[in-house]
Amino acid sequence: xxxxxxxxxxxxxxxxxxxxxxxxxxxxxxxxxxxxxxxxxxxxxxxxxxxxxxxxxxxxxxxxxxxxxxxxxxxxxxxxxxxxxxxxxxxxxxxxxxxxxxxxxxxxxxxxxxxxxxxxxxxxxxxxxxxxxxxxxxxxxxxxxxxxxxxxxxxxxxxxxxxxxxxxxxxxxxxxxxxxxxxxxxxxxxxxxxxxxxxxxxxxxxxxxxxxxxxxxxxxxxxxxxxxxxxxxxxxxxxxxxxxxxxxxxxxxxxxxxxxxxxxxxxxxxxxxxxxxxxxxxxxxxxxxxxxxxxxxxxxxxxxxxxxxxxxxxxxxxxxxxxxxxxxxxxxxxxxxxxxxxxxxxxxxxxxxxxxxxxxxxxxxxxxxxx
Ligand code: MG
Numbered sequence: 001x002x003x004x005x006x007x008x009x010x011x012x013x014x015x016x017x018x019x020x021x022x023x024x025x026x027x028x029x030x031x032x033x034x035x036x037x038x039x040x041x042x043x044x045x046x047x048x049x050x051x052x053x054x055x056x057x058x059x060x061x062x063x064x065x066x067x068x069x070x071x072x073x074x075x076x077x078x079x080x081x082x083x084x085x086x087x088x089x090x091x092x093x094x095x096x097x098x099x100x101x102x103x104x105x106x107x108x109x110x111x112x113x114x115x116x117x118x119x120x121x122x123x124x125x126x127x128x129x130x131x132x133x134x135x136x137x138x139x140x141x142x143x144x145x146x147x148x149x150x151x152x153x154x155x156x157x158x159x160x161x162x163x164x165x166x167x168x169x170x171x172x173x174x175x176x177x178x179x180x181x182x183x184x185x186x187x188x189x190x191x192x193x194x195x196x197x198x199x200x201x202x203x204x205x206x207x208x209x210x211x212x213x214x215x216x217x218x219x220x221x222x223x224x225x226x227x228x229x230x231x232x233x234x235x236x237x238x239x240x241x242x243x244x245x246x247x248x249x250x251x252x253x254x255x256x257x258x259x260x261x262x263x264x265x266x267x268x269x270x271x272x273x274x275x276x277x278x279x280x281x282x283x284x285x286x287x288x289x290x291x292x293x294x295x296x297x298x299x300x301x302x303x304x305x306x307x308x309x310x311x312x313x314x315x316x317x318x319x320x321x322x323x324x325x326x327x328x329x330x331x332x333x334x335x336x337x338x339x340x341x342x343x344x345x346x347x348x349x350x351x352x353x354x355x356x357x358x359x360x361x362x363x364x365x366x367x368x369x370x371x
Contacts, residue, residue: 001080004369005076009353009364021084023137033046033297041110047063058095063102125308129345130344131364132315132343134152193215212235234256234258237260243266264302286310292322299332303346327358
């Protein structure tokens with residue numbers, strides 16, 4: 001496929017309520033979208049590094065600038081027979097996985113439309129439906145959290161993830177565990193701790209969690225391996241896994257028992273599948289995370305989640321959970337699985353943003369054409 005034109009958008013999508021994590025609060029999700037055109041076909045890619053460089057060193061304004069000034073010009077006008085061709089053209093530019101992911105995901109969308117094959121099949125999936133989990137950020141009170149968990153348990157969510165940060169950690173978790181002794185829980189620390197906190201994690205280890213997600217700094221592997229050797233509860237790496245190479249190293253040194261894969265964080269679907277395969281070969285199961293993308297970006301996450309080694313319910317949310325109106329149409333909706341658990345169905349294709357909504361949410365836009 002020869003890439004003729006790329007349109008880029010930096011959008012801010014207002015949330016129904018702020019998303020609170022160890023990094024702070026987001027009132028809107030900042031994302032970068034691209035419309036990649038080849039002949040009469042086009043497809044969209046999205047990644048959401050958020051407004052500030054707190055989850056990772058990238059941020060939406062920076063990702064947009066890198067995409068406009070360096071990445072899009074390296075792709076436009078070129079024949080890209082495979083996604084490896086695309087990534088090869090971007091390889092000279094170090095890092096910036098969220099910015100690169102926008103293009104990689106759009107390329108897969110184009111490939112899907114050109115071939116008429118649904119994206120999840122192109123990625124190698126045989127399933128069409130997987131379960132999703134419930135996920136709760138920091139709330140105003142533990143009582144509010146307990147009633148939200150109660151609702152999620154009643155709705156049949158197979159697991160519940162809790163944000164965990166200083167000031168909202170062990171006392172909260174102990175009350176949750178006392179109230180729901182049999183529910184599957186895990187905590188996401190978003191890099192909020194260090195090895196100095198190993199005593200805290202020894203107490204967490206007694207609470208029978210499914211995993212402890214990213215307890216230590218975002219760029220660390222060795223301390224995670226040390227902590228993992230001291231705990232029964234598996235550690236799940238999220239922020240740390242930004243490339244296939246990093247995933248290989250994590251597997252090799254025993255830094256984790258699980259890996260959370262987000263297409264944005266690892267540079268797109270091509271790397272996401274390679275990390276999935278690497279972990280599978282090492283006997284490490286994975287699950288798919290999201291960055292509160294619109295239905296455009298979420299569709300890529302849903303397609304990815306259909307691969308076999310994703311064996312823990314995904315962090316994929318219906319549009320209505322966070323947005324009054326999704327940027328794209330159709331919005332993402334949950335459907336009951338075989339046992340009634342909330343699930344997602346593989347999309348036939350990545351939905352396009354609605355033009356009027358895109359216009360009203362765009363902060364900056366650019367077009368790069370073949371000369
Ligand atoms: Mg996480």
